[in-house]
Amino acid sequence: MTSIAIPSGMPQYDDVPRYDVAAVRADFPILDREVNGHPLVYLDSANTSHKPRQVLDVLREHYERHNANVSRSVHTLGTEATEAYEGARAKVAAFINAPSVDEVVFTKNSTEAINIVAYAFSNASLRPDADPRFRLGPGDEVVISEMEHHSNIVPWQLLCERTGATLRWFPVTDQGRLDESGLEDLVTERTKIVSLVHMSNILGTVNATSRITARVREVGALLLLDCSQSVPHMPVDVVDHDADFIVFTGHKMCGPTGIGVLWGRSELLAAMPPVLGGGSMIETVAMSGSTFAAPPARFEAGTPPIAEAVALGAAVDYLSGIGMRAIQWHEKQLTAYALDALATVPGLRIFGPTVPVGRGGTISFALGDIHPHDVGQVLDSLGVQVRVGHHCARPVCTRFGVPATTRASFYLYTTTEEIDALVAGLEQVRKVFD
Incomplete structure (x- = not known):
């Protein structure tokens, strides 16, 4: 059994299970495998993780035995594919302790998940009947931090350009921590949403967000947490975090590329206008207009990443087993x-x-x-x-x-x-x- 030598000063927890x-x-x-004649030493898992045989087997089996489109057919393969796809959604919901399976939206990655939320603000701002929580304009503010991945910067920059809102951010200390000293001045009644990374992909910092969350609740704003780097590495409970939205991606947690997750509170997803139009996300379509499906289907237009979702479910099983x-x-x-x-x-x-x-x-x-x-x-x-x-x-x-x-x-x-x-x-x- 390969073991870890515990450095001096590090606590030992007898109740934490170990694995081989x-x-x-x-x-x-x-x-x-080897690389350049040397054993592979892979130290780039923050970029993407490797995939265990258990996930690869499920991906291959899906294409070999159950390949069909979902939510469209009554034949056997279609039913099997749909059950596997929705089964994966249920596994993800349980993995993050989501109160409802319908709060889990499959996306292609974290970037798309963040953009769905940002574009919901943009689309709502054009509609006079939109939920006021998603209407954004001059005088309103969006707050992020200086330690964000570009995928949690650029969508908000574009949103502010489209709507006239102002983008503000938390600075980073010399120690690589989030500087919360100006919290009350930064998050105010003008703030519509705060979008922060939970664990930095470059600094490794894990942000304790409880104080920020309390301030967000105090001013009536929304909170999005980018958990791309935390969900693969630690328990993440959406109820404990008290966020409104959480995003993460499959390929960093032993799953395949092309699959991500947007979790959102049911009442917020229901209030959000759709971002993409097409098949699956509709309720009715007529030449005079269309009505839209309830979440999560509202945000999964077209053929979704079916095999990838099923394999993500297998990755959840694998991680949960350890x-x-x-x-x-x-x-x-x-x-x-x-x-x-x-x-x-x-x-x-x-x-x-x-x-x-x-x-x-x-x-x-x-x-x-x-x-x-x-x-x-x-x-x-x-x-x-x-x-x-x-x-x-x-x-x-x-x-x-x-x-x-x-x-x-x-x-x-x-x-x-x-x-x-x-x-x-x-x-x-x-x-x-x-």
């Missing part, structure tokens, strides 16, 4: 180990929290004045896969005065030996560029 990391790794066929608390514990130990190990590399600067408290297993850093692209190329030659660049979070790089960073990110299959390989690779980078 070696057995988990055996579920992922890609981890057996246990999200166990995965979270494993990654906490890995993160503490990695922070200690990286601190031994001369000239290395970490961006974001340098302690394992309030952060996840995503660590961005610079190595002296060596460009991250050069760091990445040398590491790749050694089989170590990391991401380099601005990670679709360029404002964060601007905030810290760097053009790009190198990012290592961990998941349920990552081992301390792989972190050791990263550190050894960084020493090789230093030798090459000294």
